[in-house]
Amino acid sequence: xxxxxxxxxxxxxxxxxxxxxxxxxxxxxxxxxxxxxxxxxxxxxxxxxxxxxxxxxxxxxxxxxxxxxxxxxxxxxxxxxxxxxxxxxxxxxxxxxxxxxxxxxxxxxxxxxxxxxxxxxxxxxxxxxxxxxxxxxxxxxxxxxxxxxxxxxxxxxxxxxxxxxxxxxxxxxxxxxxxxxxxxxxxxxxxxxxxxxxxxxxxxxxxxxxxxxxxxxxxxxxxxxxxxxxxxxxxxxxxxxxxxxxxxxxxxxxxxxxxxxxxxxxxxxxxxxxxxxxxxxxxxxxxxxxxxxxxxxxxxxxxxxxxxxxxxxxxxxxxxxxxxxxxxxxxxxxxxxxxxxxxxxxxxxxxxxxxxxxxxxxxxxxxxxxxxxxxxxxxxxxxxxxxxxxxxxxxxxxxxxxxxxxx
Numbered sequence: 001x002x003x004x005x006x007x008x009x010x011x012x013x014x015x016x017x018x019x020x021x022x023x024x025x026x027x028x029x030x031x032x033x034x035x036x037x038x039x040x041x042x043x044x045x046x047x048x049x050x051x052x053x054x055x056x057x058x059x060x061x062x063x064x065x066x067x068x069x070x071x072x073x074x075x076x077x078x079x080x081x082x083x084x085x086x087x088x089x090x091x092x093x094x095x096x097x098x099x100x101x102x103x104x105x106x107x108x109x110x111x112x113x114x115x116x117x118x119x120x121x122x123x124x125x126x127x128x129x130x131x132x133x134x135x136x137x138x139x140x141x142x143x144x145x146x147x148x149x150x151x152x153x154x155x156x157x158x159x160x161x162x163x164x165x166x167x168x169x170x171x172x173x174x175x176x177x178x179x180x181x182x183x184x185x186x187x188x189x190x191x192x193x194x195x196x197x198x199x200x201x202x203x204x205x206x207x208x209x210x211x212x213x214x215x216x217x218x219x220x221x222x223x224x225x226x227x228x229x230x231x232x233x234x235x236x237x238x239x240x241x242x243x244x245x246x247x248x249x250x251x252x253x254x255x256x257x258x259x260x261x262x263x264x265x266x267x268x269x270x271x272x273x274x275x276x277x278x279x280x281x282x283x284x285x286x287x288x289x290x291x292x293x294x295x296x297x298x299x300x301x302x303x304x305x306x307x308x309x310x311x312x313x314x315x316x317x318x319x320x321x322x323x324x325x326x327x328x329x330x331x332x333x334x335x336x337x338x339x340x341x342x343x344x345x346x347x348x349x350x351x352x353x354x355x356x357x358x359x360x361x362x363x364x365x366x367x368x369x370x371x372x373x374x375x376x377x378x379x380x381x382x383x384x385x386x387x388x389x390x391x392x393x394x395x396x397x398x399x400x401x402x403x404x405x406x407x
Contacts, residue, residue, distance in 0.1 A: 203287075
């Protein structure tokens, strides 16, 4: 039955052997349809189910969906070795808190955890799509276990948080798998900046801005999911640095430029994404020690301009693809696009991401954004949604840029 639908949607997964591990979240009712979708793109799918998952779906349904016998227990045929060592991807959909935590501690008490442990030892790619109640997903112990697995190279498909649940959308999981195998970013070296710089007033006080770093962090996370090699140079951020990237802290604008210069000099970077918010000004002469506010009723300071990082980067290396961000305030869409075009010419960027930080769902410290993406042919895309969604669309545009250069 599965052969009759193979390649009906494309050949993106042709020749890929995917082991689908199904655990006991109610979201497992979507697993048979996910298996069918993977086959429609050309994959060969083998399924493994836990005892808890069998309370929701019968193995015969997955056997019908995949055309292959379902593993419900381990036998002398050593199914865990075959599936854990010889798969192109082991996918856990859905992944419960129980399975994630057991895997993080090397426990083997089900066919799924046995296959996962074998796959980790065999360096087979592993993806997990968490699905559970929100209170479980926010449990700090689970977060620690997920971080441990991320450090070991396990990829997590971020769930959608709604209705007090962390949900694993089937469409997002399918898209992530296709990108995992086919992204033009796979194996490329990306340098991404994120967060605000901080310029000292004295040894205690600083001048900074409202950037949270969320947009740059989401870009780094999405690039890692597409198997790019990511270097993240970051300033002050309010969110965790994603596991799996090379992370470099830079406090001031000049420190950020110094780190970027060193990375460009010693590394072969293909794309640089400037999502950080470096300060345009610093104190001409920062005070030493701590200013005593009782002695100074007024404080007069002189600000001088900091180096323009984008302009400096072009002086260092010409052939790097540059993606720059341009923040504006209280402009119409037409004005925002015009400013983006001017900025593209000034910085010689390949893509410009412009947003108006005065808009309710855009800008600093928010989980959402509203941007226009401008390429060198003056093509404009308008994107609005979560910063994670916006990050995926920005990287889609970068992939289109790289593909156009090869054609």
